[in-house]
Amino acid sequence: MPLAKSAESEAPVKAPVITDIPPMQFDGIPIDFYRIFNVDLGTVPTKEIEKLKAIHEWSKEGSETVGDMMQKISKLERELGAPALNEKRYDKMFRWVKMTKVITELEKQRESLGVRKWL
Numbered sequence: 001m002p003l004a005k006s007a008e009s010e011a012p013v014k015a016p017v018i019t020d021i022p023p024m025q026f027d028g029i030p031i032d033f034y035r036i037f038n039v040d041l042g043t044v045p046t047k048e049i050e051k052l053k054a055i056h057e058w059s060k061e062g063s064e065t066v067g068d069m070m071q072k073i074s075k076l077e078r079e080l081g082a083p084a085l086n087e088k089r090y091d092k093m094f095r096w097v098k099m100t101k102v103i104t105e106l107e108k109q110r111e112s113l114g115v116r117k118w119l
Contacts, residue, residue, distance in 0.1 A: 029056050030066050036073065037090045051094040058097045 024031045026041055029052050034041055037052065059069035076093060083092045 027053075029053060032066055032070060036070060037088070039090075048090075051090055054097050054101075055090060055093055058100070 026034065027049055033052055033056055059072045063069045063072055080092055080096060083089050
């Protein structure tokens with residue numbers, strides 16, 4: 001009885017690898033930002049979204065990936081400490097970001113006037 005010929009196997013098909021997947025966003029902010037601050041997307045008032053946008057813009061400065069932005073936010077949150085009773089975590093962070101922007105803007109104005117730093 002003759003032996004059956006073994007079928008030659010074809011080369012395995014390789015699936016394409018996608019490396020540049022943009023993060024899912026809602027209103028220009030990655031979904032991860034809403035998750036890290038425990039914000040429900042269905043009930044977010046516009047004022048709260050503006051606060052998250054400001055934090056997002058601040059965290060993008062000097063960061064290459066969303067993970068870098070999250071680490072930057074986490075580090076700042078640890079430095080600022082726990083929020084007050086009935087205060088949202090991002091409210092405290094938003095106030096710090098807003099204050100930092102004002103200070104930076106004032107320093108730029110002072111430098112443009114040619115005024116030296118405090119003696």
